[in-house]
Every structure is written in C-alpha cells, then in structure tokens.
Amino acid sequence: MHSEKVTSPTAADPLSIGQLAERTGVAVSAIRFYEDKGLVQPTRNTGGQRRFKRADVRRISFILIAQKLGLSIREIGDALTSLPDRRTPTQSDWARISASLKDRLDQQIDALTQMRGRLDSCIGCGCLSLKACQLYNPRDRLAGLGAGPHFGVTDPPD
Ligand code: FES
Incomplete structure (x- = not known):
C-alpha cells in the first residue's frame, strides 16, 4: 500500500490559492480577479499551480482596506505599482498612503x-x-x- 508523506507547511513555504483564500477570508475567484488586474502576481510551480508569497496575505489586506475606503481597483493598482520593486506595502508605506486617503475622504x-x-x-x-x-x-x-x-x-x- 502506498503511503503519502504529509508535511506541515513552514513559514517560508509559498501559499496555494486555497491557503491564501483561507488566510484572508477572500474567495478564490476574487484572488484570481486581483491577479487578472495585476494586484497580486503569483508564480507557478512545476505543476502550473499558483504559488503566493506569505507577504501576499498583507497585500490582500491592503486591497480590502483600500476598497473599503472607496478606492477603485485601478487606484489600488496605481498605489501598489508606485512602491519600489512593487513591494507589498510596509508599515510606513501604509502610514503614508492612509494619510493621503484621509485627505481624499475629507474632499x-x-x-x-x-x-x-x-x-x-x-x-x-x-x-x-x-x-x-x-x-x-x-x-x-x-x-x-x-x-x-x-x-x-x-x-x-x-
Ligand atoms: S428636481 Fe432638483 S430642483 Fe427640481
């Protein structure tokens, strides 16, 4: 009988789309939509399956919060691409971006x-x-x- 070795994911392991959906509470279809719009950019494993960075959990959080504040997908994409090396927003990135959003909300x-x-x-x-x-x-x-x-x-x- 064949037995499959089960390993626990480590902090360094990439996430599958299902794991990212589970971690963020966002539907798989929504993550695919964000990918279509260039907001997340998973790699593919040898089997062709999407693999996301752990930092994409924070990236999805940024997208969700920005959407709550009324930003369009295009505006969120602009904010993300404005960051050096398309990095996931750091704490200081978010502090700066959220301050500019406050001005926009006031307007x-x-x-x-x-x-x-x-x-x-x-x-x-x-x-x-x-x-x-x-x-x-x-x-x-x-x-x-x-x-x-x-x-x-x-x-x-x-
Ligand atoms: S409907 Fe706007 S002033 Fe008459």
Missing part, C-alpha cells in the same frame, strides 16, 4: 455635504429640469427666479 465628505444641501431644493420639487435642478446644475442661472421648477422634463436642451 468626498465636503462634496457630499454640498450635494446634500442642494438636495433640499429637489425634495418636494419633482421638476427634473436639467436647467433648474440644483443637483444637476448647481450654478443655476434661473435661481434668481426662486425655488422650484421653471421648466418641465420635456425642456429642449440649450
């Missing part, structure tokens, strides 16, 4: 706060006029005529 909050203010003029209005709507046309040249619709939805564009 988004300001923009949303302004939009919420403009939404007040839409509530109860219903005009959907591209000329008069404060959400669509915040520099409304008809604002001087007062709140509410001045044209209907069938208004021809200028």
Whole structure:
C-alpha cells in the first residue's frame, strides 16, 4: 500500500490559492480577479499551480482596506505599482498612503455635504429640469427666479 508523506507547511513555504483564500477570508475567484488586474502576481510551480508569497496575505489586506475606503481597483493598482520593486506595502508605506486617503475622504465628505444641501431644493420639487435642478446644475442661472421648477422634463436642451 502506498503511503503519502504529509508535511506541515513552514513559514517560508509559498501559499496555494486555497491557503491564501483561507488566510484572508477572500474567495478564490476574487484572488484570481486581483491577479487578472495585476494586484497580486503569483508564480507557478512545476505543476502550473499558483504559488503566493506569505507577504501576499498583507497585500490582500491592503486591497480590502483600500476598497473599503472607496478606492477603485485601478487606484489600488496605481498605489501598489508606485512602491519600489512593487513591494507589498510596509508599515510606513501604509502610514503614508492612509494619510493621503484621509485627505481624499475629507474632499468626498465636503462634496457630499454640498450635494446634500442642494438636495433640499429637489425634495418636494419633482421638476427634473436639467436647467433648474440644483443637483444637476448647481450654478443655476434661473435661481434668481426662486425655488422650484421653471421648466418641465420635456425642456429642449440649450
Ligand atoms: S428636481 Fe432638483 S430642483 Fe427640481
């Protein structure tokens, strides 16, 4: 009878895609998607199976946190490729990147706060006029005529 020798993985062993999925809680399909987008770059073993570095656990963590903060896949890719030798973000890399993300979030909050203010003029209005709507046309040249619709939805564009 053939007996297969079972060995425990060491800290230096690369991870299979299943092991990376298990370690990060991310679906295998999502890891393949990240690979397609160049966010992780596994090598292949002689059998053609993906092999990930242990540091890719941290790389996936970076991707997940950045996505939570609203970064697109392209922006995450840009952040990762900006690092020397495409390294996985170090503690100081993340400190620097997260500081710049705070500025970006502050800008988004300001923009949303302004939009919420403009939404007040839409509530109860219903005009959907591209000329008069404060959400669509915040520099409304008809604002001087007062709140509410001045044209209907069938208004021809200028
Ligand atoms: S729907 Fe926005 S002002 Fe009328």
